[in-house]
Amino acid sequence: MPQLDKLLADLEEPEFLRQLEECLERGDDPAELLEECRGGMDMVGKRYETKEYFISDLVMAANIFTEALNKVRPRLGGDPKPGGTKIVLGTVQGDIHDIGKNIVAALFSARGFEVIDLGVNVPTQAFVDAVRESGARLVGLSALITTSFAGIRATVEAFAAAGLRSRVKILIGGGPVNEEVRRYAGADGVAGNAVEAVNLAESFSKEAA
């Protein structure tokens, strides 16, 4: 049995993809293969937390995982992990930066979340509508510039105005976003990096369960 998790965690892209193809061709269970890939991403997250890996490594790992997902997904015959915790993600209105948000989205997918990615420059109402439609209990707001702090707060307030504030936990993150911004915006949590964001979301999910 190849160690796909280790190959992914070691960022050995060509060998990982070669072995994944082999496994798929010989008919290995795609769901099990995906779980192994997720295990690899967990190792990546731990290496990031211990400062063995850095953002460039997260980008590489997320890219390999996405490639794996694209190969495995058609063999699953549907959603890779039905019932995964839903999270609505987006960069707030007035801000077009998507790199940090994309890294976070990939890590959430790897951890088994169902990501509803609204993109960048997302109007406040679109976050509310996405939560209504999906039933998600988690929202992640990204921002890279200080002028987006108002957009974060407006989004939090939009959930209150819609009567949904107590239904959702709102996480925020991105360059200048810190605890001071969380207090200003009235969000539930602030993550200093992508791995922290996923860990925080998991802890919120457990609280809600």
Add this chain to the structure above:
Amino acid sequence: MSLSTYEERWRRIDAAAHGGVPDRVPVILGMDFFAARQRGMKTSEFIWGGEKARLVQQELAEKIQPDGVMIGSPLHPVLFQLIWPTKMSLPGRELSDDAIWQFNENGQDPVMVEEDYDFIIEHGWNAFVPKIIERCVDYMPGEEVFPKLMEISEQVPRDTEAWKEQGIVVFCSKADVSPFEIFSAGRTISQFFLDLYRRPQKVIDAMNAALPDILAVSLQVMKNSGVNRIFIGETRANGAFLSLEKYEKFCHPIMMAMLKAYSDAGIEVMLHYDQDCTPDLPYFLEYPGEGLVLHTDSFTDIFQAKKILAGHIALKGDVSPTMLTLGTPEEVDVYCKRLIGEVGRGGGFILSQGCDIPIDAKLENVEAMVQAAHRYGVYQDGKLPS
């Protein structure tokens, strides 16, 4: 403002930038968009530069009275796109009339493609610049770009003189970035990081091929600028994004080469590092050049930087943009007092915002910064009051 005030401020800044003890901790501000907002100029007008854009900064400086400004000449999109090759969303066009511009790095549609590395390796950077103009500049005809750059370049010494007449020192006259940063923008950060894994030697070869052209242009512009310090801004070449192994392989050699070239030409450098470069600081001890200043943006541990770099590189920073926007004058005062007391001890420190002052910073917070230098930063017999 008299010339003697200018000379007093220049000596203060020069002493600190060379690691010495001035009469007082100097304050240098970077306040471009912030000045426009404070003086009521729409950013959709401000971004196109010219004398009016400089004058709003001078009006604000007259009120705040810093010792110096980070760069004395106004912004223009084309100045950025040649060192940060991305498409831009502009105020008054994609964005509202009073927004800041934003760089549109789209990983699905990078300005530079993989084959561009080969082109740059074969032909150098200058040959590639027309392609950048063609792919990025969408607000003026391509043939007008170089005349516009000449016009801006010729305006720089006049801007410097205008600030001098006001009694305020221009710290840097031109902004530059390393080829590592240029490629990270052109390829987009996500594609570029994949390149570091998939084609590392090609990235290194292209950086080395691009550098001579980049340096030649910068040295020419600097020669006529009237200010002997260049701003080198690094945003991704740091310990938040890269392991030390990658920093050593991709970033350190090219920065050494840049700094040596400027040092050989007698040009001093302010290194501006976004994000957290704390892990990389020991490498900075090797950087050559008189009057080298490191400006950090509040993510780097400036107190740790003082311990590591004291006696080698002066420090400038680092009141966080978030604090200037959401904090209070009292919080700014407390932080500046700590900065001055710890980083200013023994000299070699310039008080400044981290990165730039945000457009929506509170004026009273910026004023609190300047006042803190007067309140806590006066040296007596080479020492700060305890």
